[in-house]
Each structure stands twice: as C-alpha cells, then as structure tokens.
Amino acid sequence: MKDKMYFKKSSLIVLLLCGLFTIASAQKLKVCVAGLNHDHIYNILNAYKNGQVDIIGIAEPNQELWKKYGKQFNLPETVFYTDLKTMLKGKKPDAVLGYNAVANHVDVVEVCAPLGIPVMVEKPLAATLDQAKRIEELANKYHIQVLTNYETTWYPSYNNLYTAVTNDSIGPIKKMVVHDGHQGPKEIGCSKEFLAWLTDPELNGAGALNDFGCYGADLMTWFMHGQKPIAVTAIARHYKPEVYPKVEDDATVIIEYPGATGQIEASWNWPFSIKDLEIFGEHGYYHALNGTDITSRMRENIKGAKKVETLPAPINDPLVYLAAALKGQLATPDDQSSLKYNMIVMQILDGAKRSIKEGKRIVL
Incomplete structure (x- = not known):
C-alpha cells in the first residue's frame, strides 16, 4: 500500500x-x-x-x-x-x-x-x-x-517515429523517403504578394526545390543526428512553364550517407497536398502518412497502425518552443529548428542545385 x-x-x-x-x-x-x-x-x-x-x-x-x-x-x-x-x-x-x-x-x-x-x-x-x-x-x-x-517539426507522428527509430526499434536506417508539396502555389490560391517572391529564383532561391525540398533535407538531417551526407544527386522538371516560367516546379533529390540513402520528392504538381515520411530500417518500416497517422511493417510481416495526436511541451508549438529555446530549456539544442542542422540543409539544397545545373553527382 x-x-x-x-x-x-x-x-x-x-x-x-x-x-x-x-x-x-x-x-x-x-x-x-x-x-x-x-x-x-x-x-x-x-x-x-x-x-x-x-x-x-x-x-x-x-x-x-x-x-x-x-x-x-x-x-x-x-x-x-x-x-x-x-x-x-x-x-x-x-x-x-x-x-x-x-x-x-x-x-x-x-x-x-x-x-x-x-x-x-x-x-x-x-x-x-x-x-x-x-x-x-x-x-x-x-x-x-x-x-x-x-510545419513538420510540430507533427506528433514524426516525433513518434524519431523516438522509435532512435531507440533502435527497426535497426539502423537504410532508406528514407519524403514527399512534400501540393498542386502548386497558384493553383491552391496563394496571395499575389507571396507568389511574387515564391516563384522568383533570386528571392526564393529556386522553385519547388527550395519550397518543399527543404522539409526532406531537414528531416533527414534530424533522423541522421546531424551527419553530413557524402553526396547529392538531383533532377528538376518544368511541367508548367506557362504557370511558373522562372523556376522548376518539381524536383527529386537523392542523398547519400555512409550507410543509408535518402530520397526527397518535392513538387508543385501533386494531385493533392502531401507531407509524409517513410523510414526503412534493417528489419522494419514506418510510414507517417501525415501529422498524426502511422503505419508500420516488420520483417515478420507484422503490420500495425496508430494515431498520435499530441506532443509534450516545449516541442508541441513554435511559440512554446521559442520561449523554451530563449531560456535554454531545450533538452538538446540540435534539432530541426537549429542553425547547426539547417546549415546542413542548405548544403544539401546547394548540392542539389549544382547537380541540376551540372547534370552530375555532387560530392559534399
């Protein structure tokens, strides 16, 4: 008692x-x-x-x-x-x-x-x-x-997968696939002021590659605990030049790590809005379908599905997180929002742009 x-x-x-x-x-x-x-x-x-x-x-x-x-x-x-x-x-x-x-x-x-x-x-x-x-x-x-x-920093499903993978639930990561984007910023009704710079190669740095490719680069940097990739290979497509004359509207990026591969699929040509994350480990697989829903499959063909709807403070909201960061209350300063990880994100995006321009694999 x-x-x-x-x-x-x-x-x-x-x-x-x-x-x-x-x-x-x-x-x-x-x-x-x-x-x-x-x-x-x-x-x-x-x-x-x-x-x-x-x-x-x-x-x-x-x-x-x-x-x-x-x-x-x-x-x-x-x-x-x-x-x-x-x-x-x-x-x-x-x-x-x-x-x-x-x-x-x-x-x-x-x-x-x-x-x-x-x-x-x-x-x-x-x-x-x-x-x-x-x-x-x-x-x-x-x-x-x-x-x-x-936006994806505050997804309960992504944080749940990160914890599971970090705790070795599926073994070492072998492959990561991230899809991000929608039908196109003009197609979904973005404001004229937003479109003016989002579709400008100087003001945005690229088109769909920067707009949505950054999500995958950030998530992979996070899941790989800040490990710098070996190389980047990318292709860009221009499916709608009449709508987006100055920038690419679709990009695919392959990221090489010593023991794993990442694939980023960023587009303004999806038939619907999408933000999902797939992680393949040595003996299991997780798929965050959106911000809350997760499916899984292990080597023994054991399948699962669950919904994760909440996150603990201070990782549940950008303002709560910012307040904690300013007070030094974060468990770790290296995460999706950190300058350290985002410098790696920028190296990945820069490597992708150079790969597209030069038509070859870029060693970082």
Missing part, C-alpha cells in the same frame, strides 16, 4: 512539474514581425488574436498589407513600420520573426544580430548557401539564436 501511495505521489509531482514547465515555456512572448508577404503570417497573427503572443511591432514596406491585416486582426496603426531598423530603435522584443522572402532572411539577421535579438524565420533558412553562411557568421559573432520554423 505504501508503494502504491508513493507511486501516486511521485506521479502527481511529475505531472505538476510538467505543468509548471509548460506554463513557464508558454509565457507570452513579446515579438516583432519582419514582413507580411508570406502566407504563413496567418499562424502568428492568429496566435496574436488568441492572446498567445504580444506583437509589439511589424516592419513591412507594403502599406496595403498594413490595411489588409490590420483590419482583419484588429492591429493598431502604431504597430506598423516601413523598415525593421527604424522599428527596433524603439522596441525591445524577445525575438524577431521573419515572414518575408527567403532571400531577405539574411537582411533580418544583419539588423538583429548586432542588437543581440534572436531571430526565427520560416523555412528554409536562406535562399542560397552563401546567405546561410553569412547568417551563421553573424549568429556566432553576436551570440544570438537563429531558428528555422518548419
């Missing part, structure tokens, strides 16, 4: 500590936003609307977007500025969140780093490897965190 009572008390203490950690991590952040021309902006604006975050400044040169989002989310006129540097003269945010063209992420870090302000940008980290190297240089020089936000 004493053992049972002790177990109940211990369990209660653990639950209380987890609850306190969640509350501490979820403490409302004061953030500034750089850019409104990324359609992911709805994520942070909805969080503001729901009282999860305090937006103390928005830097955006397009004043039409001020009107659009100001009215929609009841933002005061005093929150808007035409440029980031001017805004930060009178603001002290916990972090700056980048919702602008990928090629402008480096500009955000150029302004924030000397001020000691952490930055979180929407994926990918940069449009080019050179831009990423400059970001890394600034982050190291001024000792700031630069994080990259991927």
Whole structure:
C-alpha cells in the first residue's frame, strides 16, 4: 500500500512539474514581425488574436498589407513600420520573426544580430548557401539564436517515429523517403504578394526545390543526428512553364550517407497536398502518412497502425518552443529548428542545385 501511495505521489509531482514547465515555456512572448508577404503570417497573427503572443511591432514596406491585416486582426496603426531598423530603435522584443522572402532572411539577421535579438524565420533558412553562411557568421559573432520554423517539426507522428527509430526499434536506417508539396502555389490560391517572391529564383532561391525540398533535407538531417551526407544527386522538371516560367516546379533529390540513402520528392504538381515520411530500417518500416497517422511493417510481416495526436511541451508549438529555446530549456539544442542542422540543409539544397545545373553527382 505504501508503494502504491508513493507511486501516486511521485506521479502527481511529475505531472505538476510538467505543468509548471509548460506554463513557464508558454509565457507570452513579446515579438516583432519582419514582413507580411508570406502566407504563413496567418499562424502568428492568429496566435496574436488568441492572446498567445504580444506583437509589439511589424516592419513591412507594403502599406496595403498594413490595411489588409490590420483590419482583419484588429492591429493598431502604431504597430506598423516601413523598415525593421527604424522599428527596433524603439522596441525591445524577445525575438524577431521573419515572414518575408527567403532571400531577405539574411537582411533580418544583419539588423538583429548586432542588437543581440534572436531571430526565427520560416523555412528554409536562406535562399542560397552563401546567405546561410553569412547568417551563421553573424549568429556566432553576436551570440544570438537563429531558428528555422518548419510545419513538420510540430507533427506528433514524426516525433513518434524519431523516438522509435532512435531507440533502435527497426535497426539502423537504410532508406528514407519524403514527399512534400501540393498542386502548386497558384493553383491552391496563394496571395499575389507571396507568389511574387515564391516563384522568383533570386528571392526564393529556386522553385519547388527550395519550397518543399527543404522539409526532406531537414528531416533527414534530424533522423541522421546531424551527419553530413557524402553526396547529392538531383533532377528538376518544368511541367508548367506557362504557370511558373522562372523556376522548376518539381524536383527529386537523392542523398547519400555512409550507410543509408535518402530520397526527397518535392513538387508543385501533386494531385493533392502531401507531407509524409517513410523510414526503412534493417528489419522494419514506418510510414507517417501525415501529422498524426502511422503505419508500420516488420520483417515478420507484422503490420500495425496508430494515431498520435499530441506532443509534450516545449516541442508541441513554435511559440512554446521559442520561449523554451530563449531560456535554454531545450533538452538538446540540435534539432530541426537549429542553425547547426539547417546549415546542413542548405548544403544539401546547394548540392542539389549544382547537380541540376551540372547534370552530375555532387560530392559534399
């Protein structure tokens, strides 16, 4: 009986500590936003609307977007500025969140780093490897965190697979396959402001390759625990030149590791929206069909299926995660969002671009 009572008390203490950690991590952040021309902006604006975050400044040169989002989310006129540097003269945010063209992420870090302000940008980290190297240089020089936000980071199914594979449930990884994309940004109704840079080779760094190839590169880097690939081979297709005249709309990338192979399939030509992940081990297979559903098959033909719908804090939400990262409360600083892993992502994407251009396998 004493053992049972002790177990109940211990369990209660653990639950209380987890609850306190969640509350501490979820403490409302004061953030500034750089850019409104990324359609992911709805994520942070909805969080503001729901009282999860305090937006103390928005830097955006397009004043039409001020009107659009100001009215929609009841933002005061005093929150808007035409440029980031001017805004930060009178603001002290916990972090700056980048919702602008990928090629402008480096500009955000150029302004924030000397001020000691952490930055979180929407994926990918940069449009080019050179831009990423400059970001890394600034982050190291001024000792700031630069994080990259991927939708798939917050997928319970992916985290469940990572834990299972890390615990050797299917043996060493032999092959990884990641499919990401949709029917096309224009086809699904992305805003004109988003399309203007997303389909520009300079502002986005590529087309579907950067837009969706970055997911697979990030996930594979995570599952391989930051191991740098040996080589990259890629092909790009241009199925819809009349819709996307400047950039490829489909890319396939093969990534070579010492003991495994990764295949990234990124496209604006899928018949439907897709984000899935397949992991083949020495004696088993997992398939995360989406953010919650998983199927499995082991060597003995034992099949399984399950749904995973929740994640523990602070890996359950980008704002909760950001708060924990700023306080040094993460279990490990090396993960899908980390600068270390995203520098490898940028090397993979750069290798893929060179492979497409040169028509050959690129050794990293």
